[in-house]
Amino acid sequence: MDLALLRTFVTVHRAGSFTRAAALLGLSQPAVTSQIRTLERQLGRPLFLRQARGVTPTSIGDELAHRAAPHLDALVEIAETGLEEDSSLRTLHLAGPPEFTAERALPALTELTGEDGQGLALRASFGTAEEVLEGLAAGHHDLAISTILPRGALLSATALCDEEHVLVTAPRWAERIDIEKLPRTGGSVLEEVPVVEVHESLPLVSRYWASVFDSRPVATGTVVVPDLRAVLACTVAGAGLAVLPRYLCAAALERGEVIALHEPPVPPLRTYFLVVRTGTLAMPHVARAHEWLQRAAKDWC
Numbered sequence: 095m096d097l098a099l100l101r102t103f104v105t106v107h108r109a110g111s112f113t114r115a116a117a118l119l120g121l122s123q124p125a126v127t128s129q130i131r132t133l134e135r136q137l138g139r140p141l142f143l144r145q146a147r148g149v150t151p152t153s154i155g156d157e158l159a160h161r162a163a164p165h166l167d168a169l170v171e172i173a174e175t176g177l178e179e180d181s182s183l184r185t186l187h188l189a190g191p192p193e194f195t196a197e198r199a200l201p202a203l204t205e206l207t208g209e210d211g212q213g214l215a216l217r218a219s220f221g222t223a224e225e226v227l228e229g230l231a232a233g234h235h236d237l238a239i240s241t242i243l244p245r246g247a248l249l250s251a252t253a254l255c256d257e258e259h260v261l262v263t264a265p266r267w268a269e270r271i272d273i274e275k276l277p278r279t280g281g282s283v284l285e286e287v288p289v290v291e292v293h294e295s296l297p298l299v300s301r302y303w304a305s306v307f308d309s310r311p312v313a314t315g316t317v318v319v320p321d322l323r324a325v326l327a328c329t330v331a332g333a334g335l336a337v338l339p340r341y342l343c344a345a346a347l348e349r350g351e352v353i354a355l356h357e358p359p360v361p362p363l364r365t366y367f368l369v370v371r372t373g374t375l376a377m378p379h380v381a382r383a384h385e386w387l388q389r390a391a392k393d394w395c
Contacts, residue, residue, distance in 0.1 A: 102129040107159040108248045108372050111148040118233045167373045184379035185215040190239030192220035193322040202390035238369040251367040255391040259362040261355045263335040268353040288316035288334030298337040305362040
């Protein structure tokens with residue numbers, strides 16, 4: 095059986111689409127379709143059911159993928175290891191949210207690019223969770239950091255770390271608030287305080303209110319800027335209250351530039367995931383970065 099046909103088959107099985115598999119393989123969609131039909135003729139059985147959106151594997155297709163994929167991944171690992179004799183040949187394309195990637199992931203990974211590291215070349219891009227997962231699935235990135243756990247067989251995710259969210263504001267606003275009443279009032283004592291957020295929908299503030307106060311915030315965003323570092327800067331400047339990751343505002347809290355308005359017994363958490371295309375952890379440069387970030391994350395929790 096032609097290994098190229100099996101590689102195409104496994105890619106389609108993981109992608110759930112001829113179109114997406116073609117993009118990952120660098121082939122045209124008709125070429126992918128032709129290869130799958132050839133393999134089906136050789137086996138005498140259909141491997142996929144064609145649907146309006148993508149394909150669904152048949153039972154024989156699932157069985158073949160289960161048996162073939164590990165061996166194909168192992169062959170990729172052998173091939174990639176051979177290419178890695180000069181590790182500088184490999185470039186890792188990383189994508190993730192701007193703040194976490196800039197403050198956490200990139201400083202950790204740059205240790206792999208230095209003179210004493212592994213000679214890894216690094217390229218990074220920022221985006222929303224949806225954008226980075228879409229780019230990863232399309233083959234634009236090797237490794238993604240996401241707050242969304244992807245579904246399906248194309249992408250594989252590993253929990254990286256949890257970040258704690260903190261309700262903060264500048265001291266001049268904190269002086270106007272009866273903080274002791276905050277837990278009993280469901281956050282209503284904060285209705286007059288402006289909100290600084292990353293989106294008009296107030297995703298972080300709404301999640302905090304639902305988790306801690308079991309209610310919805312009444313306020314609307316006064317300052318909306320799509321970067322948590324800018325949210326922190328505006329909050330320090332006195333623009334209002336914000337919900338921020340503790341790692342991002344810890345220094346400002348220590349300096350007294352912002353005040354934590356509430357310290358709930360169980361703080362709201364958000365989980366970050368390391369996501370790869372299934373099978374690509376067989377590639378040494380991806381596996382090295384994946385393992386390195388997992389080790390670094392032990393100090394972030």
